[in-house]
Amino acid sequence: MNHPLRDAILNGLYDPRYPGHELLGPKILKNDRDNKIWLTLRQELLTCQTFTWAVAFVTLDMLVPFKLVMADLAVKNISGTLITGDYLAFNNPKVFYELKKIPNLQVRIANKAGFHAKGYLFQHDTYQTLIIGSANFTRAALLSNYEWALKISSKGNASLTQQISAQLKDLAEDSLPLSSAWLAKYEADWRPIQESNSWSQGSLKKIIPNQMQAAALQELNGLVAKGEKRGLVVSATGTGKTYLGAFAVQNFHPRKFLYVVHREQIAKKALASFYRVLAGDRANYGLLTGNKHQLERQYIFATVQTLSQPDILAQLAREEFDYILIDEAHRAAAKSYQKVLAYFRPQFCLGMTATPERMDDQDVYKIFDYNLAYEIRLRDALEEKMLVPFHYVGVQDYEEDGIRIEETSKLRYLLAEKRVDYVLQELDYYGYCGDLPRGLVFCSRQEEARELAKIFTQKKHPAVALTNQDNELKRNTAISELEAGKIEYLITVDLFNEGIDIPSLNQIVMLRNTQSSIVFVQQLGRGLRKFPGKNYVTVIDFIGNYKNNYLIPLALNQDASRDQDRARRETTLPTFIGLSTINFNTIASEKILRSLEKVKLDSLKELRKSYQELKEKLGRPPLLFDFAQYGSTSPSVFADNHSLNNYGIFLIKMGENLALSEYENQVLTFLTKELLNGKRVHELLLLQRLLKSSRLSQTEFELALKKQGAYVNSAVLTAVEDILSLRFFDIKQGKTSKKAQYGGQALVEKVNLLDYQLTSTLTQALKSNSSFQILFQDVIKTGLSLSKNYNQREQFTLYQQYDRKDVCRLLNWPKDVSAPMYGYRVGQNETPIFITYQKDALKKRSALYQNTLEDGRSLRWYTRTPRHLSSNEVQSLLNTPQMKIHLFVKKSDAIGKRFFYLGPAMIQKDSVREELLGPKKKAAVGMNLLLKQPLTVSMYQLLFNEEV
Template sequence: MGRPLQDAILTGLYDQSYPGHELLGPKLLKNNKNDKIWLTLRQELLTCKSFTWAVAFVTQDMLVPFKVVMADLANKNVSGTLITGDYLGFNDPKVFHELKKIPNLTVKIAQDNGFHAKGYLFKHAGYDTIVIGSANFTRAALLSNYEWSLKVSSKENAALTEQIGKQLSDLKHNSIRLTDAWLRDYESNWVRPVQNKVVKKNISQEIIPNQMQKAALKELNALVAAGQKRGLVVSATGTGKTYLGAFAVKDFKPKKFLYVVHREQIAKKSLESFYKVIGGSRTNYGLLTGHNHDFNHKYLFATVQTISQPDMLATLSKDEFDYILIDEAHRAAAPSYQRILNYFKPKFWLGMTATPERMDDQDVYKIFDYNLAYEIRLRDALEDKMLAPFHYVGVQDYETNGQSIDETTNLRYLVSDERVNYVLKELDYYGYCGEKPRGLVFCSRQEEAHELAQAFTNRNHPAIALTNKDNEKKRSEVVKQLEQGKIEYIVTVDLFNEGVDIPSLNQIVMLRNTQSSIVFIQQLGRGLRKYPGKDYVTVIDFIGNYKNNYLIPIALNQDTSRDQDKARKESTLPSFIGVSTINFSKIASEKILASLDQVKLDGLRQLRKSYQDLKEKIGRPPLLFDFYHYGSTSPEVFANNHSLAHYGKFLIKMGEPLHLSKYEDGVLSFVTKELLNGKRPHELILLKLLLKNKHVSETEFEKALKNYGAYVNGAVLNSVEDILSLNFFDIKQGKTTKKAQYGGQPLIEPINLLDYQLNPELSKALETNADFKKLFIDVINTGLALNKKYNNQKQFTLYQQYDRKDVCRLLNWPKDVSAPMYGYRVDKDETPIFITYKKDSTKKRSALYHNTLENGRSLRWYTRTPRHLSSNEVQRLLNTPDMKIHLFVKKSDAIGKQFFYLGQAVIQKDTVKEELLGPKKKAAVGMNLLLKHPLDMQMYELLFDE
């Protein structure tokens, strides 16, 4: 450890030219969109032998993700000490109660007056890491606040470590252990600190639209102004869509207004909300329900069951209302709603829903003329702080004798004493915000719901089961008991997926298989309404051996991309939505990854479903750019599908009448397979210029590249010509060449040495075939949109993924030599190296090369065999001045052909050594490759963490 640590300290504190590394070098920690102070603390926890923290302030809202890590550490017999205190009475007594639940954590109470420290010490093998700065152990400090903390690693006998060690030793000595007696005394004397909030005088009681509502109103008013008759607003539960409806009606100023909903209770609440916004006489507001028939009121709030009755409709004229709002509009395909929609003729229909996607395949968007006025989904609402944050924890379900819960598990096992005890233990460990639990438990069967409720109650956690067999009156009574604290849990199957508000919920418990992302989000959303004193919701998901486990991270991250690599990353790393956190225990993560390996997210059946969903949403066959624009399936998934030459082929499979010649097929295949990914914009920019102008000079092309922000040099200009002339692809592939598959003819032709023009056959196709032109332009526009995530000032973007062919192209090589390249290719002055870090099989040839991340600093890498120090290839690699070594790494072969770019590396010359590898003792040259760019913490965990 000596030299790596020494170089890391030197690069951080003395001179950046030393080959330091992120994991060891000094670093300023702060919170931003892509990084959080918590991520560093978490990684240090996961890799340390023990830890000691001295932190004055701790809040309960950060303890859930901490407990997930501590549970994993307990399985490795790793423990630590937290020294905190009672300074200013900041720490809520509940914090100490929750800390006591962590078995591998010793909590000590500092006795020093004014204890206000914020330091985190981690003991590793041979070195220590300390994080000191402004960040207390609070959610705000570790996830969102503007904080500075310095991370420094040093040997155990270093002066700094010694000083800190002595301070902590003295602090420990002068601190007392957290005991029940101390906590009782603290609790009895504790007074909640007064928050210093600026109180603004409320000059007016008028309710005004929030940011989301203002944007939605602008779009709705534009629809009305354009003469449209219908519009749909998609708004996550709890984001104020009822008030939005009231603002929209207030702007419209109808002579008579109708609000339709499926429950009388909601109709009454909505009436009150509209009155607060619109005002006027109370006599203007009436109900049309089973108990009230207020026909003559200006603003009428009706239940669908009442107003859809034929005799009721007969009492009202077709143009009775000039504005009608359908709440929970995803129900609008039902016969009762259809009777209303077919009878009345208002000037405008407004539909509002949190979940327009229907599992019964009813086209909600069509009902509202595909006029999606505004959409705010769960992720947006959380980031805009409209909802209560959540801490999601995916834990392993109960397991005995190696057997875990799955879809076929017997009911007797689901409600066994052992499983119930395990579940309650986990619920207690991860806790809840508030004085007592108010939880909603989703299970898989009605019998299970009743037996679990009884089992919870028998263990002093009062619970009642509710199923679809219970009437509305009983449901209301049970919800009331939960809100009043008379019971702790409601156990149900799918009854509470939508339409039920229990704002005080502080725990959501998933004890069932995830059948659909839609239902998962509906159930999660039950607990996210804001409520006084509710800082967060704890969501505990018990993950068994379910085939659909892969849906969990996809649903939580609202990831509709169908990108397998992205889903794998979401299953492995913690993620954040605002200050909400998504955490999986190590075993739960492994179960999800195992499920993901068994499913094909991007199969034709799945793509067909995505296509139909988006077509339903926009009212026409979607193009690739539509998938990008609406955040649906990633366009690259279509491009990477081996059974589809291009998107036009997919449209034909979907029954769309397209007519393409063999040549047009080849061209579309080329632009889709080679350019759509947007990894370099140069070819796309030139093609876009040539669509507008018959001739484009090299000077005009260079100017366009510079205006776009892309790098320009002679090599890349030559490479663009090699690509668009298809010469790059003139490589034998079986009985033909890739060039032949791509139409065989250049897309561009040089008029002279400095000008470009399109191939005449391509020009003719664009002029005469509207289908071809539409698809061709679509690829160009989508490719440029996808390019936004890349740094166009450089050939490669750090931490983006590339395959070997991408690298050949971006290194400006004249031919695609990816097929015979294998692990690397030593060129004149640039060498790409591809490393698969974790070998899937010891039988594979590549498994001979034991690539290791040496001391978290450099990769041990080997040439192919047989190679010697004297080999020409090795000599060129070692002795070419200014040789650029580009390092590409993937964790295993299971993740496909794409490698993450980790930047340039340098060879540590004193580690170069000829070695004999494998059972046949073949010669290879091994060397350490030191990364020039510090390795990002998440990338380290994704690629190298075991």
């Protein structure tokens, strides 16, 4: 009889020969790059029937993602209890106010003296799970701190369970429900714990470069030393871009300096920041704006509108300034900026921007001579703690009473009272950091902004609408009122995408369709500046039925890969950037996944756009390796594109001047389609070494593989020869074979059975066509780079994705038999099994098999029909000594042809039986496959959670 809980406990506490279980087995939880204690807590919440937590300390910054999960649980009528307290007055009173907003959470206040417990108990259908250790319910403890927590499951009648239940019962009896009276008294008596805060507004402490600014300055100094005249720095909003510019000017020591921007407000703030760094006589700093023309000053801060006027330029010599800084440099293609840049002849001109990518096809990089000195992107800045973390929640927009928010929704639906009430309810539920909301709301239309501001105000949430029709005085007044707490929200369309600095913002609200990843990041960045007492910003995104929903996870994760599988994972699972969290509720996630299914991220149109962007950045046609190096489109996306055989074809489509013979095209297609993915390094390494020397002995090749950390045996060496000779592909498919499609000739041959060398045909092609040689080398270099994503010591890497053809190659089989393989193929000593977990019942033959995750660790699997226990195939599978079963699983056919490798599996012998399947009662043999390597929480959620 199979007892997964018993086996899991015995595996963890007694003998590892018992089958383990990721969800049930004892486990030490910790925080690192791949694991977060919060992920386990979240998984337990999503699958439990109820829960009881006893946690001394709770912080506001962890409540936003918790509330999102609790909202999903409320839909399923699942509730829980949190016992906390007032020990050391750690818990901010606002924590209790926020906890009271969660309708399916009972909060109790412990009366135990010195209450300092940290335990999380979850009640499941037939067992309980306890997590106990050092981790309080704080963001630092659950996401980043070095913490230990023991997770253990047990039956309800077990001794441990009874002990815990008794403790919790005693604790609950000696506690009180959280009441308004208790909270009022606690708030009156509470005094905040004094925290050291090295950053404070208006501080006169000397400003010095941070680590990333110092690196940028070093690159800028290098450009100046080389005699370059222009350079560009990309620096995310809030990362100290203005100070970085001041440091650069300080290093240069200009005789006279000019700063150029498009708004007077920005120019004034920049002047103040530069003065803090450069110091000296305040009279040396001047403005060149509509009202002030202080042209004699050493450091001039100008608006481009004033500077570009002919009468102003006439008063300034072309060599007037040694150093010019163009802020918001993505605007530098405009006529006014071009006029300024064409007129002056500085020794150096620096451009600075947070978003160099333009939507008007202007080449910003070209303007600055393709000298990209340094990039500080949003993800880097968050991970380096240069910005305030954000907690993003994607929730569904209002849908009821015939209202369904989409691109063409009429204004009356957007402004419907029930929708506005719903929006305000969600804003209140997810909250903000601080005593008062200071929110920035982005909506779709100017009329909508004005009407929403009126309705918000009527509903006692004072708001002001700002559009590009409002003058600067009104904008400044509204911002001052928000900062002073006189209003709660500024409601706008796209006015605040850039250039406006409101550090105290603690809520960003998205009430519009995401049309552009660039704009999304600009708007998100408005709330990320540091401010005293601000520990995080809440970002609430109301996701309607928009076709562009797929852009949201890409923008949040700074994902430019155009990899559809990666985008699905970013939508399905919570992700993290430093201490920032990204979470979608169930319905919002489903909307994004539906949007993702309808778009081709790797369409030729999208790839062309990506190509042009990178070409602008580099000032030359990019190669595949450039895409990998600059974090742009994943090179694998080019390989997977069915309309492109190889990157050379793509370059020709892009209008680049190169010619390839039919043979050269075929060779590049082979390299691209079969080796570029880097899933096995062996073939790539051999080709790389043979490009450097005409011959390579087998011994030298084996040493090179070992040095690379790759496994070596006779089977893989034979397989490498089969691949590079194209024998592996000598399987007829339709009118021709893959071997013929790949040129029909070997790339590598063996000499004297000992040495490898490139064939003469390939050698001649590489010598005679430099374009072919460059592209050949590029694929190999890129493939070797991608190979680092895989464990080359093994045939397969746990939780990486493989298709059937990959598996045939990596199992060292002599031929590609992936086409007729379907669900499995029993080999001599290795058997790959491919399972599609979710079936569209009644639609496909495979639905008959009803593969199920029986108990969280074993998959019920069936052979094809008709098969019997006596069938040779079944007997070979069951009785071959040391038969190794490799298990590959994907959630549905909709996600493509690749499966996640879940590791080796064992057949549970007592589960094997012959069964009659389907309406025609055909015989098949069913069995449970037990994973040798327990699933991680993330992989379990990705593949097997019904909610996602």
